[in-house]
Structures are given as structure tokens and as C-alpha cells.
Amino acid sequence: MSINIKLHQHTLRRSVSCHGIGLHTGRQVRMTIKPAAENKGICFYRSDIANKPAIPARMEQIVDTTLATTISNGQEKISTTEHLMAALHGAGIDNATIDIDSHEVPIMDGSAGPFIHLLQKGGLKKQRALRKVLRITKPISLTQGDKSIRIEPMPGLKSAAP
Structure with a gap:
């Protein structure tokens, strides 16, 4: 298995839109994913609110993971972000602006697949x-109840292939 790591940041070539139902609200949701400038990251904008508040999709913005991943700017929230975020990462997109007219990403078919298809239409x-990467410099461990994880530094890259 070869590892293909992109050294540079990427965004969409052109905007793409979709609509669907919010899993938890049952409401229609319209969403447009647009190109963004370098180093902007992924940021949601609530178009259903007058001042279109920004909600950056960053780890420290996570406020709840019960039944969905919810991020917040301290006032407004966006929930059920996990499939869209997985698709953005899988497509290699570092920078994008997401206009959404609800507090919930549409569920589509319940997977990241429809979002991947949408992002492919937008192009890369x-x-x-240069892409920002996380470098592990010392061992990290976390245990909660009977679950645990340990991450250790390693020079270079190694495939996890069997």
C-alpha cells in the first residue's frame, strides 16, 4: 500500500450545493460548499441567521458528541457534521466555506458517500x-473506563497494510 500525502493545501475548484433532511429535526436543509483561501480551514456560516455567524470546524469547537458531532462558536451550533467532515478530509480539502440554512447538516443517505460525490463535482x-500537519513528539495515552488509546512518535511514514 502506497501512501500519497499532498504537501500543499487544497480547496474546491468551484462551489457545489445540496439539500436534504436533518436527521434529528426532520427539516429541509440547503447547503453550499465554496472554495476558501489558503489557511482558512473549514468554516460553517449559518445563512438562516441575520448576521451569518461563523462556526469554525475545529476540534476545540466540539461541544457535544451524543448521537452526532456538534460544534459551536459559543452561541450558535452546527450538528451532525461527522460525515461531511470525513468527506472533506477524504477528498483532501483543507479550506472551504460552508453556507447552511439550519443548525444541522443534512443526513443524505447516512454516509459520507453523497458528500464525496458532491465534492468530486466541485473539483480539487x-x-x-503548504499543508499543516500534526507531528507526534512524545507518547500520548488516554483511558476512559475500559477503552484506551496510545499514540507514539515514529520517524517517517509506515503503511498499516496487513
């Missing part, structure tokens, strides 16, 4: 800035 655009 290489940006000049």
Missing part, C-alpha cells in the same frame, strides 16, 4: 500554501 484546486 491546489493552493500555494
